[in-house]
Amino acid sequence: MENKKIEEGSIKCPECGGKCKPTRIDVEGFELQGWRCSKCKYELISPDDVEKAYLLLKAREREKVKISKRGHSYMISIPRAIAKAIGIEKLTTAEIFLKDRKTITVKV
Ligand SMILES: [Zn+2]
Structure with missing residues (x-):
């Protein structure tokens, strides 16, 4: 090219x-x-x-992540590829909701 x-x-x-x-x-x-x-x-x-x-x-590749417990909350880590793609260092909040019984959506 x-x-x-x-x-x-x-x-x-x-x-x-x-x-x-x-x-x-x-x-x-x-x-x-x-x-x-x-x-x-x-x-x-x-x-x-x-x-x-x-x-x-x-x-956009699916990745398995661990769910861990911290106090009364549960934590899911964001894979590095996703963090880099969205420029996560500039963000301080996100919106999270249950899309359907098996899908959690995080909107940034
Ligand atoms: Zn052509």
């Missing part, structure tokens, strides 16, 4: 040979820079944002 900055314009589509124009690609609420082919809609993520995309993919 050509290592071009997004502002440097279009690149050739590796799928159909058409023209890929610079665009923002929304991946589950994460805005990534890249290109989209105007012919076949093929999307390429900018090399600058590949790490972000990788973090997002890692964070």
Whole structure:
């Protein structure tokens, strides 16, 4: 893949040979820079944002975590990949609720 900055314009589509124009690609609420082919809609993520995309993919993998008891509360630790993907160091609170009998949702 050509290592071009997004502002440097279009690149050739590796799928159909058409023209890929610079665009923002929304991946589950994460805005990534890249290109989209105007012919076949093929999307390429900018090399600058590949790490972000990788973090997002890692964070979406299911992971087993332990539930521990502390006083009257129960603790579940947040896996590192998820913490990194959402930038947890900037957060101080989160919302937690029972989505259904088997799913706890944590909204940040
Ligand atoms: Zn194409």
